[in-house]
Amino acid sequence: MNDFDEFDSERFVVITSPFLEVEGTLLTMGVRLPYFGHRGGIYEVYLPVSQDGYLKTKSVFIDEKYLNVGYLPYTKENLVKQAFKYEGIQYRWGGKGYGVDCSSFVSNVYSTFGIQLARNTGDQEESLKDIHFIGSLSNQEKLEELKQHEFALMYQPGHVMLYLGYDNGTYKMIHANARTMDVAIEELTPWTSNLYKIDRFAQIK
Numbered sequence: 001m002n003d004f005d006e007f008d009s010e011r012f013v014v015i016t017s018p019f020l021e022v023e024g025t026l027l028t029m030g031v032r033l034p035y036f037g038h039r040g041g042i043y044e045v046y047l048p049v050s051q052d053g054y055l056k057t058k059s060v061f062i063d064e065k066y067l068n069v070g071y072l073p074y075t076k077e078n079l080v081k082q083a084f085k086y087e088g089i090q091y092r093w094g095g096k097g098y099g100v101d102c103s104s105f106v107s108n109v110y111s112t113f114g115i116q117l118a119r120n121t122g123d124q125e126e127s128l129k130d131i132h133f134i135g136s137l138s139n140q141e142k143l144e145e146l147k148q149h150e151f152a153l154m155y156q157p158g159h160v161m162l163y164l165g166y167d168n169g170t171y172k173m174i175h176a177n178a179r180t181m182d183v184a185i186e187e188l189t190p191w192t193s194n195l196y197k198i199d200r201f202a203q204i205k
Helices: 076-084 103-111 121-127 139-146 193-198
Strands: 013-017 020-021 025-028 032-039 042-051 054-061 068-071 132-135 152-156 159-167 170-177 180-189 201-203
Touching: 013 121, 013 139, 020 054, 042 068, 076 103, 076 159, 103 159, 103 170, 121 152, 121 159, 180 193
Parallel strands: none
Antiparallel strands: 013 032, 013 068, 020 025, 032 042, 042 054, 132 201, 152 159, 152 201, 159 170, 170 180
16 A cells, blocks of 8 residues: 545654555555554554445554654655665565565655655656756766765666765665665765666755
C-alpha cells in the first residue's frame, strides 16, 4: 500500500520503516494514516480496508518505533537516516512487495517529509524546479558542482540516485541498484562509471 490520503484530519502518523505488515496489509515508508490516540508508545490508527466493494477503515495498533506523528522535519540528518534504512533492501522493478526500484526508493524517502515525488524518473525530472544540467561537464567538474550542495537527486537516463554530500574528501550516494539487485551506498570518484552518465541533478528545498 503506497498511500491513504482520503481523510479529513490533521492527526496523522507517517510510516518511517521501509516496510511494515499490519494485519495482512503491507505499508511502505511514507504512508500517511490518521490516528485516534496512543498509550505507552502504541498508536491506534485507521487502516483502509475493502469491504463489500466499499472503502472502509478499521482500527489497528502500531508501535511508535515504526512511525512519526506528522511529517519528519526536513533536515539532512533525517534524510540520510531514512535513506540508510533501505541499505541492503532488495531491488525489485516497480517496487513490488518487499523491494524498491530507484524511483520508488527516493519517492518513499521524501514522502516521510511530506514531499511527494512522481513515481517514475522521467516524471520526477519534469516536475522538479531546481535543475542543474551537468551532462557536458567532465567527471571532475561534476563533482566540483555537486560539492556545492549538501544533498540532491542525481539523474541519468532511466535512473535516479540520492547524492548524500561531501565529507572527509569523499562524495557519497545511495541508490537502488539494478546491477547489484539491492540498495547500496557508493562513493563517487572521477572514475565512477555512474558519474559519466549523470546529466543533471536537482536540489529539493
